[in-house]
Amino acid sequence: MSKQDKEFVKEITPQSEDYSQWYLDVVLKAQMMDYSPVKGCMVIRPYGFTLWENMQQGLDKRIKATGHKNAYFPLFIPESLLQKEADHVEGFAPEVAWVTHGGNEKLAERLVVRPTSETIICEMYSRWIQSYRDLPVLINQWCNVVRWEKVTRPFLRTSEFLWQEGHTAHRNEEEAEEETLKMLEVYRDFVENDLAVPLFVGRKTENEKFAGALRTYSIEALMSDGKALQAGTSHNLGTHFAKVFEITYLDRDGELKFVWQTSWGVSTRLIGAIIMVHGDDRGLVLPPKVAPTQVVLVPIAPKKVREEVLVKAAILYEELRAAEIRVEMDDREEYSPGWKFNEWEMKGVPLRIEVGPRDLEAGQAMLARRDTGGKETVSLEELMTRVPALLAEIQANMYEKAKKFRDDNTHRTDDYAEFKQIIEEKRGFVLSRWCGDSACELAVKEETKATIRCVPFNMETSPGKCLHCSTESTKLVYFARAY
């Protein structure tokens, strides 16, 4: 490795030295984002945005396959609308941006820049829904939302972020609950399969649920520093919003009833999850299914054979493109191969193909994996079958590796002293008995900074004692410190 090449890597702070700085170094250096002149708002640069587009494609397909259609509701919400649902306004009012003037005039009523769209969507649903024939209403929107955050971190918590928010209306509790859990499963399937991020899935406690929801469910991931990240939520809103927005329908039995509603969302925060689950000291490691570039082709050619190598590399490039593989050719003359390898590794490209004159003579190419660092020589005839197979292998391996890390860092104890030690020294998830009382939950949070990430499904256990108050309980929950 030349001095230049070493310095390149040195610019990324090692995870073990300062994880937060590692994260910032990686997102900036890989040109995923940049800071903007507006406090707390970031620019998503083309490399980061292409990743988001690929993620959108994978999720949007699933959202449509489950019968939903996309729509678009206004960015602005009149103050009076936001205030209709008491819990909702209490949750969001402290963190919204206010528009007070339009053009040169002061507005008669202040407008909120949407922090989420339940209220304005409910207002519309109350006009659109009259009869059971109008139900279910299954609508999703992809948009920007704004929450005025004091402490921000790229992708994880920014004052403006991009997301999708689904909003549905149903005839009764059963249908609403089915929808809520169906979308939770859509998220699990998407995040585990496309992003290779293993999840714990479950219900949020009353303390942690969405402002205005009856029940909130979430998918929870473990970052490689041992902190958890809430990666998506799905809410059964009950009839809370229907009652204040008067969303009623005439049912088959002739009775006027309130609709049951759900809402669910994931955001650009998922990009943060990908970075922190898979990244390493060399930079990003991106899952092939969503990587902006899946394969980088690096011709390695001394001057005298340069033309010949480039021509053959160009043929390979076209073949890969024709096979719908997202491939980039790096034939820049001003950089050494070592520098290029480092750069593409830092950018997390899953697979590198090196093509040199000796390889070509032998009718082969060298493949280097980003996930394991493994290298293999493949004959040019096999290349077009080996590359897609290897990308699938990398995707599967990344998931397995992350799952092993998650499982190795998921502990089981009902002993509070041990719990505190794990949270302080090892982090990760701790599966513990909890009595179900909010007071205990808040005390644990106060004393350890760990929160209940979710109450997993089907995990009732033999009677035992609550982690904190020793009341008898059969309920197991996942605790963790979280982003």
Place this chain on the structure above:
Amino acid sequence: MSKQDKEFVKEITPQSEDYSQWYLDVVLKAQMMDYSPVKGCMVIRPYGFTLWENMQQGLDKRIKATGHKNAYFPLFIPESLLQKEADHVEGFAPEVAWVTHGGNEKLAERLVVRPTSETIICEMYSRWIQSYRDLPVLINQWCNVVRWEKVTRPFLRTSEFLWQEGHTAHRNEEEAEEETLKMLEVYRDFVENDLAVPLFVGRKTENEKFAGALRTYSIEALMSDGKALQAGTSHNLGTHFAKVFEITYLDRDGELKFVWQTSWGVSTRLIGAIIMVHGDDRGLVLPPKVAPTQVVLVPIAPKKVREEVLVKAAILYEELRAAEIRVEMDDREEYSPGWKFNEWEMKGVPLRIEVGPRDLEAGQAMLARRDTGGKETVSLEELMTRVPALLAEIQANMYEKAKKFRDDNTHRTDDYAEFKQIIEEKRGFVLSRWCGDSACELAVKEETKATIRCVPFNMETSPGKCLHCSTESTKLVYFARAY
């Protein structure tokens, strides 16, 4: 036609009676949009939004094929940034929404909700661009923008709208001009081929150019009421923004130079163009390439053979779906076939397939075109080849029909009396000699409400007299009253 069926159509005001009301009736009744509780902001309902998604797909593909990548810049722009370029702020400041408070605190500096993103993007480009190696920068973003409009009309002019805005930086004027015209051509190709809307293309006058641009080009369409609509613009920004934002690069020759920039955009306004170019008294007529539903399948089945007909219709439905045709099955029992025909015609679905028991016995189906109203019987064996062919025919016919209307309503005169009469009585485009003086342009606008829509390329003519001031001129321009 039953009474019920007649009443359905009666709900749309005829174009000849009140064109504006016809437009509003159609967009509301076809569920393209709805009014929102925020003045001037609309809700784009699933049917309208699916149309927009199909349009986005067609245009995004072209934007990427010409080397651009998508990114995302913040919604908010600090007041001081907006004010940097004098013409720009003068053009936009009167119509922006101001954010003055975040959470419970007053902001130190007011923020503008982006009316367009030149300023914030320039601020970023000044950080990203150092060397000629960094050029060109070719970035596009799809987003919402806000312009506080006093008079609004669905899709055509709303306080918030959706659009794409491309922003590029280049080494010199030649490259910037090439880019500006290349994207104008991308728009022309997209709008004429995918939306079946014929265009005049040309340069905007100094009066009509974008606030801050060196040169603006536009595509101009003719609505069926004889008014023109600016359907997209592409700007060569020169070095105006580069100078105030200090976007410089070290060129190959070692000199520090200002970049040349372009920006270009089209918006949800194009949906208004589709409606007003193709729609008729029965409602929407949507071009097959972007129609949310390309084919509607209506089984017509008396009770005793209902099951049998539905089974066969379901097979057809699956075949059409498998062929990637966007098809809907309308097997609702509560509506008559006549009612359904009216509804799908109102929604502008290009092709209807009727399947009844006698048709099936004869091994055939009835196809009804929305554009001409023409019907034909097709054997079931031929159906899967005939449907795509017919959709292509409809697309081509819609373009030809609109082009004929446009050409029939494009007049040629340099006589101001005749000009005034045409603008008043026939409307349409008027191609006239113009001296090039802004004073004449503004006088014509004042006296006739007609503006110069564009100065077409390569249309110099023999010397003659300016329409208004009789100064000798060889310049021909398109005038029209415009939306």
